[in-house]
Amino acid sequence: MVPVLLGRIQTRLFLLAFVGSAVTAIVTPLVGATYGTTFAILAAVAVLGVGWELLYHLLMQFRWEKDWPSLFGLLTAVPEGLLLWALLKRGAVPTVDAAPSLAAYAAHFLAVWIAVWLVANGPMRVPFPRWRFHGGRLI
Amino acid sequence: MGGREHGRGDLTPALLDTPVWSDALVESAGIPVRDAPFVTVGGGIGSFVLVDYLRIAGVPTSDIRVLSNIDQPWQTYQYLTRVSQIPEPERIRSDSSSRPDNIWGFPSYALSEAWRDRTIRPLLHVLGEPIFADYWTPRVGDVFTSMAREAARIGYSRMLDRGVVRMVRRRDKGGYFTILTPPEGTSETRRIAYRSRFAHVAVGYPGLRFLPDLQEFREKYGDYTRVVNAYEPHEHVYEFLKTRPGTVVVRGGGIVASRVLQRLMDDRERHNLQTRIVHIFRTFVTGAHGPHLWARRKGGDGWAYQGFNYPKSVWGGQLKARMRKLDGAERAALYKEMGGTNTPKRRRWQQQMRAGREGGWYEAFQGVVERVEPGVDGTLTSIVTSDLTGESATQKIGSNYIIDCTGLEADIAEHRILADLLSHAGAGRNPLGRLDVERHFEIKGTASGDGALYATGAATLGGYFPGVDTFLGLQVGAQEITDDLARRGFCRRIGPIRSATQWVRWALGRPVKEA
Structure with missing residues (x-):
């Protein structure tokens, strides 16, 4: 992907809202968590994500091409997932009093992450043919 | 002029001298007029990509004419x-x-x-x-195969009219006349005029230019076989080297130089040859280069390294967004910052060059060739001035062949259609000297009534969008033009639903419907 800052943020919010919600709806009963918890986690990925995107944008400036290879989009799951887990354990995520089990959290988080990543790397362009030329901006 | 009766349906001095034509003026010359709402000139990949977009946006084949001297868009x-x-x-x-x-x-x-x-x-x-x-x-090969499939799907051949386009002129009541010279024997008249509301020009590279010293050598000694351009057939060079050991001078630091080196080195390895390669870079890059930490490109051993011919973000990211806001000298400066000849750093090529340097049969250095002269025994001598250590030194380099891989391009005015646009249709030049287009690829200064004239491809390099002479760049241009045509009511804007349903048709290999 070759995003601009606004495109990064818009794409993240849009894909989490649509793809992330759909995946969460399916995965939640499978991992034995409550919808209240998983959707709160999804919202936290979105909110924290705005901050993460600022950091990624900064790091991208050191790249001559000003691109963000697909692999980076996949691997950033690691720091983001770890930070959110730490916040959950400390009870720092609003509306979530008790963190889910690590297995449930990891399954949900990774399912959402991989689905969003897959859609962003191709299918997103099917309904939105201008999206890739606008640095990931939808509006 | 061929065997046809001169003057029958041909251009007249009045037409040639009049920048804006009336229907009566064209008719008085006896040139038959064909009507089509949209005409694209060129018929290469630029025309193809735009027509593909328009068809997907719902424009029927009957509303589109592709005027071209080639049968398949990928031919050139x-x-x-x-x-x-x-x-x-x-x-x-x-x-x-x-x-x-x-x-x-x-x-x-x-x-x-x-x-x-x-x-x-x-x-x-x-x-x-x-x-x-x-x-x-x-x-x-896969690129051509997939284009052939898409051409069949959109009914490309039904839109194609063969011939050589001579010019595009504005029409007094809006729109344009495009003058086509059809192939001999296919028309009663020498020319045919296409009257359209919209026209698009995608004629590719205006032409090839040789390095001045090589051009001088070729003209002075009439030798077109030992000094060759990589973009012209030069198989005889490789064939010669298979018959006896020889030295080749390669000039240039771009992708074509890499390709030519690979061919020479592959042949050397495959046929166990003794070929020596002397590689002259005018600009010799020794490492990462650029004005500051956020604008530094990798390089080494003479080359500037970059994956594609532009930094990736010109097609949709930061560079695209930045350039879109710039005009004049500022735009030219950003082009300069990200420009420069470059090639991808491919592992195979690195390996071959390393082997060549170690084996002493591949040598690369900085130099400016002053002139080329015939040497003894049918060889060539290049007189080269190098300036590596701050002191300039002149040396003579003997070789059997010189391959010019610099890929210099001719001025746009060397292309007849573009020259006519500049002199008669109101078109101008951008900060890089090419055709000046708007953000939506309309040629500035050529508006005619409710019509518009667009251009995409290499001729428009230097505009608000940088990567014009690439596959993706042609698609960026096609999208901008299709959206502009939708704003003008010519076609519908491709929305998410239309886009998705058309994609499904593409995936299933179903033809695009006529309306």
Whole structure:
């Protein structure tokens, strides 16, 4: 992907809202968590994500091409997932009093992450043919 | 002028001298007029990609005319890739999701290849690029095959009218006249005029220019076989080297130089040859270069390294967004900052050059060639001034052949259609001296009533969008033009639903409907 800052943020919010919600709806009963918890986690990925995107944008400036290879989009799951887990354990995520089990959290988080990543790397362009030329901006 | 009766339906001095034509003026010359709402001139990949977009937006084939002297849109590209050492099984320097046959770029070439060959290797390769692997790039043969499929799907041949376009002129009541010279024997008159509301010009590279010292040598000594340009057929060089040991001077630091080196080195290895290669860079890059930490490109051993011919973000990211806001000198400065000849750093090429340097048969250095002279025993002598250590030194380099890989391009005015646009249709030049277009690729200064004249491709380099002479760049242009045509009511804007349903048709191989 070759995003601009606004495109990064818009794409993240849009894909989490649509793809992330759909995946969460399916995965939640499978991992034995409550919808209240998983959707709160999804919202936290979105909110924290705005901050993460600022950091990624900064790091991208050191790249001559000003691109963000697909692999980076996949691997950033690691720091983001770890930070959110730490916040959950400390009870720092609003509306979530008790963190889910690590297995449930990891399954949900990774399912959402991989689905969003897959859609962003191709299918997103099917309904939105201008999206890739606008640095990931939808509006 | 051919055997036809001169003057029958031909251009008259009155037409040639009048910048804006009336219907009566064209008719008085006896030139038959054909009406079509949209005409595209060129018929190469630029025309093809735009027509593809328009068809997908719902424009019927009857509303589109493609005026071209080639039958297949990829014909010229095929010729150029073949002579510059990219045979069909070879891979070109283009991103996996830059597909001229698919406006969405999905599935990418890598995904298609994985699906066809039932292997996930291309996908793993794309996943690892550019960190763990070189950029994955498509085979040139697959590019042509997929374009042929799309051409059939959109009814391309039904829109194609053969001939050579002479000029595009504005019409007094709006729109344009495009003058076509049809192939001999196919028309009663020498010319045919196409009257359209909209016209598009995508005529490709205006022409090739030789390095001045090589051009001088060729003209002075009438020798066109020992000094060759990489973009013209030069197979005889490789054949000669198979018969006896020889030295070749390669000039240039771009992708074509890399290709030519690969061919020379492959042949050397395959046929156990003794070829010596002397590589002269005018600009010798020794390492990472650029004005500051946020604008530094990798380089070394003479080359500037870059995956594709522009930094990736020109097609959709930061550089595209930045350039779109710039005009005049500021725009020219940004072009300069990101420009410069470059080539991808491919592992295979690095390996070959390393072997060559170690074996002493490949030598690369900085130099400016003052002139080329005939040497003894049918050899050539290049007089080269090098300036590596601050002191200039002149040396003589003998070789059997010189291959010019600099790929210099001619001025746009050397192309007849573009020259006419500049002199008669109100077109001007951009900060880089090429055709000046708007952000939506309308040629500035050429508006005519409710019509518009557009241009895409190499002729428009230097505009608000930088990557014009690439597959993806042609698609960016086509999208901008289609959206502009939708604003003007010519076609509908492709929204998410239309886009998705049309994609499904593409995936199923169903033809685009007529309306």
